[in-house]
Amino acid sequence: MKKIEIVQNILEANEFIAAQNQRLLDKHKIFAINIMSSPGAGKTSLILQTIARLKDKLRIGVIEGDVASTLDAEKVKVEATAVAQINTRNMLESCSLNANMVSHALQSLPLEDIDLLLIENVGNLICPSEFVLGEHKRVVISSLPEGDDKPVKYPMIFADADAVVINKIDFLPYVDFDIAAFQKALQGLNPEVKIFQVSCKTGVGIENWCSWLLSALKANS
Amino acid sequence: MHELGITENIVNIALDKAKEAQAGKIVKINLVVGELAGFVPHCIEFYFDFLSKDSIAEGAILNFELAPAQLRCRNCSTVFCPQDTTWACPKCQSQSLEITGGRELYIESMEVE
Numbered sequence: 154m155k156k157i158e159i160v161q162n163i164l165e166a167n168e169f170i171a172a173q174n175q176r177l178l179d180k181h182k183i184f185a186i187n188i189m190s191s192p193g194a195g196k197t198s199l200i201l202q203t204i205a206r207l208k209d210k211l212r213i214g215v216i217e218g219d220v221a222s223t224l225d226a227e228k229v230k231v232e233a234t235a236v237a238q239i240n241t242r243n244m245l246e247s248c249s250l251n252a253n254m255v256s257h258a259l260q261s262l263p264l265e266d267i268d269l270l271l272i273e274n275v276g277n278l279i280c281p282s283e284f285v286l287g288e289h290k291r292v293v294i295s296s297l298p299e300g301d302d303k304p305v306k307y308p309m310i311f312a313d314a315d316a317v318v319i320n321k322i323d324f325l326p327y328v329d330f331d332i333a334a335f336q337k338a339l340q341g342l343n344p345e346v347k348i349f350q351v352s353c354k355t356g357v358g359i360e361n362w363c364s365w366l367l368s369a370l371k372a373n374s
Numbered sequence: 375m376h377e378l379g380i381t382e383n384i385v386n387i388a389l390d391k392a393k394e395a396q397a398g399k400i401v402k403i404n405l406v407v408g409e410l411a412g413f414v415p416h417c418i419e420f421y422f423d424f425l426s427k428d429s430i431a432e433g434a435i436l437n438f439e440l441a442p443a444q445l446r447c448r449n450c451s452t453v454f455c456p457q458d459t460t461w462a463c464p465k466c467q468s469q470s471l472e473i474t475g476g477r478e479l480y481i482e483s484m485e486v487e
Contacts, residue, residue: 157395159481163383163405248376279412280376283479305460309410312473341461341469344448 167284170252174259174287181264183214184370185272187250187286189310190294191303192276195320197225198353199294199362200271204232206363207269211370214267216258218250218275225273237261241275249280252287269370278303282310289373290315297324301335308342315369316347318362323352377413380479381421387481388431397486400431404483408441410476415440439482444475 162168178185188196197217204213212234217226219240226238237258241247244254255272262270272288274281293314295303298321304311311317317339319332336348347365351358384403392400407413415438426432442455447463448470454463462469 154401154485154487155395155397156483156485157391157397158483159387159391160483161387161391161481163380163387163479163481166383166386251379283376283412308461308473309412309477337469341471342473344470 164283167252170256171285171287174252174256175289177259177264178270178287178289181267182374183264183267183270184373185270185286185288185290186366187272187274187281187288187291188294189274189278189281189291189314190276190296191278191299194276194294194296194299195318195353196273196276196294197228199318199320199351200229200273201232202351202353202356202359203271203363203366204229206359207366208232210367211268212266214262214270216250216255216262216270216272218254218273220247220275234266235262248275248277249284250274250286251284255286269366278307278310282307282313290369292316292318294318294320295335296321297328297330300328301330301332302338304335304338304342311339311346312342314343314346316349316362316365318349318351320351320353322350322357323355377417378421380413381418381425384418384422384481385425385429385431388434388484389429391484392430392486395486398430399487400434400484401487402435402437402485403431403481404437404439404485406439406441406478406480406482408476408478409443410473411479413479434484441476441478443473445471446474448472 190196214235215229215233217238221242223238226236230236239254239258291314349362446453447468449468450466452463452465
């Protein structure tokens with residue numbers, strides 16, 4: 154019997170492909186955002202609001218990740234420059250996008266014609282936190298009906314986020330969501346995080362979110 | 375939920391390393407999995423049996439070392455392992471905490487013949 158020392162990160166293959174994706178994006182001067190949340194928090198709505206607000210300034214591409222269907226891609230393709238749909242149902246991993254799936258999606262997008270790439274991950278607060286995709290910024294959406302305890306229950310995804318969007322802020326009179334408690338827990342894990350309060354329904358707060366996106370894009374180019 | 379792809383990586387890494395070492399059989403694989411990593415050892419074992427079939431890794435024992443969650447208080451620098459789901463510094467009760475351990479996921483070593 155012989156012992157072999159290895160010490161090799163099991164996610165290394167994913168991280169390698171993610172780094173390749175980022176080099177490809179950088180080559181085409183594309184700024185990429187990985188948008189994560191639980192199902193129904195408003196990923197597609199935020200993407201639609203962002204496109205509506207920024208489409209005169211930027212050419213926006215979208216990668217839609219879903220277990221099944223093209224429902225979100227259908228909604229988004231009316232407004233976006235280009236959309237690629239990934240369905241994870243028949244893949245090894247169905248609960249999250251991974252770098253390999255994004256690598257394939259990038260091949261189907263007209264990269265020369267895109268300035269901003271919005272990647273909508275599969276609705277899930279656990280698995281997407283383990284897989285980097287090659288994105289420049291990681292964004293998590295939390296919506297008021299989900300409750301204010303999400304950073305406490307799912308710390309990893311919030312600890313790594315560059316920005317957190319609190320959506321459905323128009324629900325505030327109807328739900329017991331303590332914004333201060335949410336922010337305290339979030340900033341405890343992640344003091345640098347940018348926090349936005351928005352309603353994709355009424356459009357409130359979208360302006361601030363889009364200003365941050367524009368300045369982050371400029372800082373990256 | 376996402377252990378199948380991870381287990382495939384484990385099998386690939388183990389087979390590559392065994393080939394490099396010109397080993398005829400993989401007896402045991404020692405893995406380190408962080409408490410916060412979101413991977414369930416039992417699921418990895420289940421998929422491993424399936425994915426290692428008819429290879430030199432078939433029948434290998436998977437030995438999991440669980441790396442505990444470890445936090446560092448940003449206020450008083452105390453390093454501690456949280457004992458419950460509410461995270462607060464045991465010394466100053468601050469909730470401003472940096473995650474310093476528990477996200478590991480790697481193959482530490484393996485035993486071959």
